[in-house]
Amino acid sequence: MRQKISVREVGLRDGLQIHPTFMPTADKLAWIAAEAAAGVREIEVTSYVPPKLIPQFADAEAVTLGAIAIPGLTVAALIPNLRGAQRGIELGVHKLNFVMSVSETHNLKNVRRPPADSVTDFRAIVELVKSQPPDKRPIIVGGLSTALGCSYEGRIAVSQVVKYATELMEAGADELVVADTVGYADPRLVREVFRAVLAEVGATPVGAHFHDTRGTGLANVSAALDCGVSRFDASLAGLGGCPFAPGASGNIVMEDLCFMLDSMGLDTGVDLERLIEVRKIVAHSLPDIPMQGALAKAGLPRNYVSGARTQAA
Amino acid sequence: MRQKISVREVGLRDGLQIHPTFMPTADKLAWIAAEAAAGVREIEVTSYVPPKLIPQFADAEAVTLGAIAIPGLTVAALIPNLRGAQRGIELGVHKLNFVMSVSETHNLKNVRRPPADSVTDFRAIVELVKSQPPDKRPIIVGGLSTALGCSYEGRIAVSQVVKYATELMEAGADELVVADTVGYADPRLVREVFRAVLAEVGATPVGAHFHDTRGTGLANVSAALDCGVSRFDASLAGLGGCPFAPGASGNIVMEDLCFMLDSMGLDTGVDLERLIEVRKIVAHSLPDIPMQGALAKAGLPRNYVSGARTQAA
Numbered sequence: 001m002r003q004k005i006s007v008r009e010v011g012l013r014d015g016l017q018i019h020p021t022f023m024p025t026a027d028k029l030a031w032i033a034a035e036a037a038a039g040v041r042e043i044e045v046t047s048y049v050p051p052k053l054i055p056q057f058a059d060a061e062a063v064t065l066g067a068i069a070i071p072g073l074t075v076a077a078l079i080p081n082l083r084g085a086q087r088g089i090e091l092g093v094h095k096l097n098f099v100m101s102v103s104e105t106h107n108l109k110n111v112r113r114p115p116a117d118s119v120t121d122f123r124a125i126v127e128l129v130k131s132q133p134p135d136k137r138p139i140i141v142g143g144l145s146t147a148l149g150c151s152y153e154g155r156i157a158v159s160q161v162v163k164y165a166t167e168l169m170e171a172g173a174d175e176l177v178v179a180d181t182v183g184y185a186d187p188r189l190v191r192e193v194f195r196a197v198l199a200e201v202g203a204t205p206v207g208a209h210f211h212d213t214r215g216t217g218l219a220n221v222s223a224a225l226d227c228g229v230s231r232f233d234a235s236l237a238g239l240g241g242c243p244f245a246p247g248a249s250g251n252i253v254m255e256d257l258c259f260m261l262d263s264m265g266l267d268t269g270v271d272l273e274r275l276i277e278v279r280k281i282v283a284h285s286l287p288d289i290p291m292q293g294a295l296a297k298a299g300l301p302r303n304y305v306s307g308a309r310t311q312a313a
Numbered sequence: 314m315r316q317k318i319s320v321r322e323v324g325l326r327d328g329l330q331i332h333p334t335f336m337p338t339a340d341k342l343a344w345i346a347a348e349a350a351a352g353v354r355e356i357e358v359t360s361y362v363p364p365k366l367i368p369q370f371a372d373a374e375a376v377t378l379g380a381i382a383i384p385g386l387t388v389a390a391l392i393p394n395l396r397g398a399q400r401g402i403e404l405g406v407h408k409l410n411f412v413m414s415v416s417e418t419h420n421l422k423n424v425r426r427p428p429a430d431s432v433t434d435f436r437a438i439v440e441l442v443k444s445q446p447p448d449k450r451p452i453i454v455g456g457l458s459t460a461l462g463c464s465y466e467g468r469i470a471v472s473q474v475v476k477y478a479t480e481l482m483e484a485g486a487d488e489l490v491v492a493d494t495v496g497y498a499d500p501r502l503v504r505e506v507f508r509a510v511l512a513e514v515g516a517t518p519v520g521a522h523f524h525d526t527r528g529t530g531l532a533n534v535s536a537a538l539d540c541g542v543s544r545f546d547a548s549l550a551g552l553g554g555c556p557f558a559p560g561a562s563g564n565i566v567m568e569d570l571c572f573m574l575d576s577m578g579l580d581t582g583v584d585l586e587r588l589i590e591v592r593k594i595v596a597h598s599l600p601d602i603p604m605q606g607a608l609a610k611a612g613l614p615r616n617y618v619s620g621a622r623t624q625a626a
Contacts, residue, residue, distance in 0.1 A: 154616030215569030256528030303467030
């Protein structure tokens with residue numbers, strides 16, 4: 001039995017939110033359907049923010065409902081606040097990803113409040129979520145962005161990450177996600193932060209969200225695996241990145257992540273060749289979006305057998 | 314005291330050997346000088362192969378002599394055979410990098426002999442090297458290519474890697490290098506292979522040579538660090554790769570490697586900003602060569618202090 005690893009596609013949210021061209025709703029749904037068919041079982045499909053703030057997500061309702069119709073897929077969406085949670089619950093989305101920044105400066109710039117107030121917001125969201133009837137209650141995730149570095153503050157104290165992780169856990173988060181939003185992390189820092197967080201949050205699952213901005217993304221995945229993390233965000237073709245660093249790499253590349261995990265003998269449930277094919281949908285829909293990814297260029301190793309790990313000793 | 318890690322530039326050999334355009338000798342020497350000034354203390358500057366085989370190395374003598382004139386730099390060159398070793402000794406090169414393939418098929422295609430015969434060749438080379446007067450005796454390195462996978466044979470048995478590593482060590486290698494020539498490795502395989510090799514070769518230093526063909530290069534570095542490996546090959550801008558996979562990534566990127574190591578609190582001796590500047594020399598000399606590298610695009614993290622690791626706890 002291979003250990004199961006959950007890989008979660010976030011490109012439709014983290015990737016598209018910084019792209020100026022609107023991806024037609026039908027293309028988003030084709031992407032979601034194809035990636036689900038390739039074996040990705042969880043996709044963050046949109047963000048419940050006001051369309052005037054991010055026009056890319058003006059079709060949040062249609063995308064959510066279309067994705068929910070795909071059997072076996074866990075449909076997640078980002079929520080910035082209680083209003084977003086309400087929208088998600090009304091739509092019947094499976095998972096709500098709340099995000100706050102550990103960095104005070106980043107949180108102030110992003111949502112105009114200190115992190116402590118975001119924790120208060122999260123408590124209200126959890127209350128709303130838990131007041132739903134069980135069959136309509138989404139999973140609620142507490143995400144900590146800039147947890148491994150901040151483009152305003154630089155290094156972030158591990159103790160601050162642990163503090164907010166604990167508070168979100170105590171507030172009732174079903175899961176936590178610790179994010180290297182700007183790609184500052186290295187494997188040593190990943191081990192320090194994840195070990196410290198995991199030691200404090202008990203049985204609450206903790207996922208990792210890494211960016212490959214400085215090339216360390218998969219090394220950080222490997223370090224997080226060593227700590228026992230088994231849930232990873234990634235985006236197809238590494239979509240995402242920073243609006244202030246044109247051409248810079250964004251989220252870790254889903255195809256390369258799945259190849260590395262599969263090659264290590266871990267079970268992602270993903271068909272690598274079918275996953276690579278999904279790139280064509282994105283390339284066709286948004287010809288000007290920068291696409292990363294080593295596996296797609298090089299192809300699978302010769303004689304590669306997924307899940308084999310039957311190397312002669 | 315930070316742990317010292319040796320990073321070795323191989324782009325002038327592994328990178329240039331597949332590039333069809335000759336890089337002028339003066340540009341090669343400008344690159345070597347600039348990278349040495351940035352703090353890289355060891356550079357594989359050329360290969361002693363017949364110029365008709367690889368015209369890129371027709372200036373091997375001039376490049377070797379020019380590089381040797383740079384104070385404090387360890388100048389290495391690849392040698393395919395005894396004749397190459399003789400040329401290197403005559404030139405006074407500091408280090409001879411002999412390479413054979415663990416994969417029988419790859420070795421047969423590359424040097425038209427089975428691996429066992431390459432070990433015999435290596436014994437003769439070591440004999441020649443050790444017969445030199447001490448002040449003219451180069452360091453002799455035994456390199457094992459395709460040790461983590463072969464584009465003909467696929468997976469390679471760990472026992473075969475250990476067998477040839479042991480034979481090269483017993484033949485008198487001062488150092489060994491275990492290479493993932495085609496970028497097939499993952500962190501789990503790296504740990505298996507390096508632990509097995511290190512357990513058998515005693516005090517002989519073992520370096521790692523990784524390619525980033527499928528995105529796992531720095532994850533493999535991190536795994537090798539966990540095994541105690543402290544010598545890594547890399548190439549500026551990730552030059553290198555495979556002539557049969559156009560656009561595919563090649564060697565791990567020196568800039569990204571140095572950033573990751575430095576960020577982890579390890580001492581490479583390299584000034585990251587000066588290292589990034591060296592890319593301009595290559596881009597100007599060979600405008601059509603594909604250049605990789607995340608750090609160069611994204612820049613250093615805000616408030617980044619090399620060697621700091623003084624994160625508040």
